[in-house]
Each structure stands twice: as C-alpha cells, then as structure tokens.
Amino acid sequence: MPKLSSAAIRERKDVIEDAARELFIKQGFHATSMRDISKRAEVSLGNLYNYYTTKDSIFESIIDRYLTVIDEVLRAIFAEIDEPLEPSNLRKLGESVGRLVNGHSDFWLLMYIDVLEFQNRHFRKMFDGITDRFRKIFGERFTEAEKRGDLRTGVDAAPVFTAAYMQFFNYFLVEKLFGGNQHLGLNDDQALNCLTKIFAYGTLSDKAMAQFKKTANRSMVG
Amino acid sequence: MPKLSSAAIRERKDVIEDAARELFIKQGFHATSMRDISKRAEVSLGNLYNYYTTKDSIFESIIDRYLTVIDEVLRAIFAEIDEPLEPSNLRKLGESVGRLVNGHSDFWLLMYIDVLEFQNRHFRKMFDGITDRFRKIFGERFTEAEKRGDLRTGVDAAPVFTAAYMQFFNYFLVEKLFGGNQHLGLNDDQALNCLTKIFAYGTLSDKAMAQFKKTANRSMVG
DNA sequence: GAATAAAAAACGGACGTTCATTTTTATTTA
DNA sequence: TAAATAAAAATGAACGTCCGTTTTTTATTC
Numbered sequence: 001m002p003k004l005s006s007a008a009i010r011e012r013k014d015v016i017e018d019a020a021r022e023l024f025i026k027q028g029f030h031a032t033s034m035r036d037i038s039k040r041a042e043v044s045l046g047n048l049y050n051y052y053t054t055k056d057s058i059f060e061s062i063i064d065r066y067l068t069v070i071d072e073v074l075r076a077i078f079a080e081i082d083e084p085l086e087p088s089n090l091r092k093l094g095e096s097v098g099r100l101v102n103g104h105s106d107f108w109l110l111m112y113i114d115v116l117e118f119q120n121r122h123f124r125k126m127f128d129g130i131t132d133r134f135r136k137i138f139g140e141r142f143t144e145a146e147k148r149g150d151l152r153t154g155v156d157a158a159p160v161f162t163a164a165y166m167q168f169f170n171y172f173l174v175e176k177l178f179g180g181n182q183h184l185g186l187n188d189d190q191a192l193n194c195l196t197k198i199f200a201y202g203t204l205s206d207k208a209m210a211q212f213k214k215t216a217n218r219s220m221v222g
Numbered sequence: 223m224p225k226l227s228s229a230a231i232r233e234r235k236d237v238i239e240d241a242a243r244e245l246f247i248k249q250g251f252h253a254t255s256m257r258d259i260s261k262r263a264e265v266s267l268g269n270l271y272n273y274y275t276t277k278d279s280i281f282e283s284i285i286d287r288y289l290t291v292i293d294e295v296l297r298a299i300f301a302e303i304d305e306p307l308e309p310s311n312l313r314k315l316g317e318s319v320g321r322l323v324n325g326h327s328d329f330w331l332l333m334y335i336d337v338l339e340f341q342n343r344h345f346r347k348m349f350d351g352i353t354d355r356f357r358k359i360f361g362e363r364f365t366e367a368e369k370r371g372d373l374r375t376g377v378d379a380a381p382v383f384t385a386a387y388m389q390f391f392n393y394f395l396v397e398k399l400f401g402g403n404q405h406l407g408l409n410d411d412q413a414l415n416c417l418t419k420i421f422a423y424g425t426l427s428d429k430a431m432a433q434f435k436k437t438a439n440r441s442m443v444g
Numbered sequence: 445g446a447a448t449a450a451a452a453a454a455c456g457g458a459c460g461t462t463c464a465t466t467t468t469t470a471t472t473t474a
Numbered sequence: 475t476a477a478a479t480a481a482a483a484a485t486g487a488a489c490g491t492c493c494g495t496t497t498t499t500t501a502t503t504c
C-alpha cells in the first residue's frame with residue numbers, strides 16, 4: 001500500500017480525535033482508555049499507534065487543533081469591536097463570548113483536564129500576558145478614547161477591557177459547566193446588560209460616589 | 223483490640239484524607255491509586271477499606287469536610303462586611319476572596335475534578351442560587367443603600383454584589399491555577415483597586431457616559 | 445481467648461503499548 | 475485494461491504492569 005495522502009491521514013486523525021475528545025470530555029482523560037477510543041473511532045487498537053505515539057499525544061493533538069480554532073474565533077470577535085469600552089460594543093463582546101463558551105464548551109472542559117492532569121501546560125498561553133495582547137490589538141483605540149476624555153481619570157483601558165472579557169467568560173462558564181443556572185438571578189440577556197452597565201457606569205450614584213471618594217480614596221490609587 | 227474511639231477513627235481518617243487530597247490535587251482522581259494513598263498515608267492498602275467502602279467515598283468525604291470549612295470561611299468574610307457596595311468594603315471582600323483562593327487552592331482543584339468526573343455533583347450548591355443567598359445575607363443593607371440613594375438608578379444590588387464576588391474569585395483562580403501571572407498586567411494590590419473601582423465608579427467619564435446613554439440606551443434596560 | 449485493627453496476600457480485570465501477521469491499494473508491469 | 479507487486483495500513487492477540495477490591499492472616503489490646 002502506498003503512503004496515504006496527507007489529506008487522507010488528516011481525515012483519519014480527525015475521526016480518532018473526535019472520538020477521543022468526546023470521551024475525554026465525558027469521562028476525563030485517565031478514565032478514557034485507548035480501547036474506548038479505538039472502539040468509538042472504529043479503528044483497531046493497534047492502529048491508533050500508527051497515528052499517535054502515545055495516549056498523551058492524542059490529547060495534545062486535540063488541544064493544538066482546537067487552540068487554533070478558538071484563536072480564529074477570538075480574532076473575529078475582536079475584529080468587529082471598533083470602540084472597546086463603548087457600552088454597546090462591550091455588550092456585543094459579552095454576546096460573542098457567550099456563543100464561544102456555549103458553542104465550544106468541550107474545549108473548556110479540556111482546559112480543566114489540562115489544569116488537573118498537565119498543570120495547565122497546554123493552555124497557559126491563553127491567559128499569560130493577555131492584557132498586553134489587548135493593548136496590542138486595541139492600543140490605538142485605547143489612546144484615542146483617552147484623548148477624547150471618554151475615560152474616567154486614572155482608568156487604564158487595557159486591564160479594564162481584560163477584566164470585562166474575563167467577567168463575561170466566567171459568567172458563561174459558571175452557567176454552562178458549574179450548574180450556575182442563572183446564578184446572577186437573571187437570564188443571560190439581563191445578565192449581559194447588568195455586567196455591561198457595571199463596567200461602563202459603575203453602580204454608585206453620583207452622590208454616593210462623591211461621598212465615598214472623599215472619605216476612603218487615599219489608599220485606592222492605582 | 224478494643225474498638226477505637228470515634229475521635230481516634232476521625233484522626234486516622236484525617237491522615238488518609240490528607241494524603242488522598244494531596245494526591246488528587248497533584249495528579250487527578252483517576253491517576254491516583256489506592257496504593258498511592260495507602261503509601262502516602264502510611265496505612266496498609268487493605269486497611270483503607272476498614273475506613274472507606276470505595277475510592278469514590280474517600281473523595282466524597284474530603285469534599286464534604288472541605289465544604290463545611292469553606293462555608294465557615296465565607297460566612298466570616300461576609301460577616302465583616304457592613305456596607306456591601308461601599309468601595310473599601312468591596313476591596314476588603316476582594317482581599318478576603320484572594321486569601322480564600324490562595325489558602326485553599328486545593329479545594330478549587332477538587333471542584334474541577336468534580337466538574338470533570340462527577341458532573342459537578344458535589345459542588346453545584348456553591349453557585350446555585352447564590353444571588354438569592356446574598357439577598358438573604360445583605361437584603362437589609364441593600365434596601366438601606368437604595369433608600370439612601372447610594373445606587374445608580376436601575377441598579378439591583380444583589381446581582382452586582384454577586385458579580386463582584388465572582389470577579390474577584392475568577393481573578394485569583396486564574397492567577398493561581400491557570401498560570402495567569404498578573405494577567406491584568408497589574409500586581410494583586412493594583413488589580414484589586416482596579417476591579418473595585420470598576421464596580422463602584424465604572425470606567426466612563428461623565429461626558430462619555432451622557433453621550434453613550436443618549437445614543438444607545440434604549441435596548442439596555444434590565 | 446475473644447474482639448478488633450492492621451497488614452499482607454490474592455483476585456479478576458483493565459491498562460498502555462508492542463508486534464507478528466493479515467489486509468489493503470496505488471503503482472508498475474504485461 | 476487487468477494482473478502482479480510491494481510497501482504501507484490495519485489488525486488483534488499478547489505482554490507486563492497496575493488497578494480497585496476482597497479475603498486471609500497476623501498483631502494488638504482488654
């Protein structure tokens with residue numbers, strides 16, 4: 001038999017990785033055996049080792065491919081944001097993150113597997129230096145907004161945007177994977193509004209703001 | 223040999239559970255064998271089964287005991303908050319959550335194990351109806367603040383407080399378990415300030431606020 | 445010596461991986 | 475075009491190890 005075309009190989013690997021991913025997600029990495037994978041992928045046990053050297057490498061291959069998909073989705077999400085801290089854009093970010101979390105919830109389960117079984121070796125890059133990355137993507141918009149005086153004095157846009165991004169992420173992850181079922185006491189739509197408003201306008205009235213700032217703001221610089 | 227006192231039994235179980243917890247955290251539940259546990263606890267393999275019926279039940283026992291500890295810590299944290307949305311109190315909440323996460327990071331790893339291997343069966347209660355619980359704890363303070371006019375119009379204190387609590391939690395978890403290393407581009411102290419300010423004052427200047435509200439606020443009620 | 449705890453041995457089964465063998469199929473040959 | 479070829483792909487039994495649990499044996503205390 002001549003060598004399979006690389007497209008054919010990729011096809012077969014896709015079948016295997018799809019099966020493995022479904023199993024890893026349903027029952028964890030260590031609880032999934034190579035036999036389980038071979039059965040679900042309808043590939044013989046031994047043949048798995050023609051495509052992967054070890055069980056670990058199947059996991060790594062899944063992650064690698066998935067990371068590039070998520071990367072693309074995120075790039076698309078950020079691409080359609082032209083005014084990062086403007087409320088309606090912020091809300092749109094939240095909606096996009098919601099779709100990302102709900103549409104790829106298996107991916108985030110893989111991340112938890114990675115945290116537990118590989119000390120998050122494969123996913124570290126998702127959060128490492130994330131604020132700097134946002135600064136690179138939106139740096140111009142951030143400084144423009146600052147120049148226009150859109151931002152409260154002392155507010156650095158980059159960590160704020162990161163915080164908003166993380167907040168949306170966490171909200172949907174808790175809802176999807178941790179059994180939050182409306183843990184904010186609101187439906188998704190209302191929750192998005194609530195979170196967006198917080199980031200844009202805060203929660204205190206002007207009166208309370210002035211009052212609190214007067215008494216307790218000496219230690220709050222930064 | 224006379225029956226061990228229940229205190230002595232508890233002592234031996236503690237040794238076993240400490241060992242098991244350390245191993246579960248370091249290498250996951252399925253990757254940890256009963257032999258591993260017996261070795262680390264310096265208890266014979268067979269003897270483990272005099273204290274627990276199954277490996278699962280060791281995990282459950284660890285969770286049960288830990289949940290009560292965390293519950294007490296949380297109760298103490300909330301007890302010393304007298305003005306939930308006042309900035310310095312909010313920051314204090316963040317500091318407490320930080321200590322909770324960093325001081326008991328193993329507990330949160332167990333939660334991820336639970337998500338992956340037990341569909342979060344044991345931890346669901348941590349997030350389910352959390353906003354209602356805050357409403358019960360702080361309900362009076364919330365309405366008082368509202369009456370005083372401390373809150374921006376349309377702001378419901380309970381979900382906001384929940385969101386702040388979750389945000390702090392998520393921040394420290396990412397830092398501790400996901401390799402965030404200063405993912406907001408700030409040290410912990412600065413990050414707490416930043417997050418607190420967001421929740422209290424928002425990020426937009428009064429000028430931008432007025433402008434954005436005028437154009438895009440029709441769809442943002444809730 | 446009766447009762448209990450602890451330790452050790454044993455069990456059947458499942459694990460990740462290897463490997464000798466069989467099957468497949470693109471290319472070469474007729 | 476059809477048969478032959480040869481290299482790659484696919485197979486599944488087998489290997490040694492480790493698994494969770496059970497059973498048996500030994501030690502300890504009254």
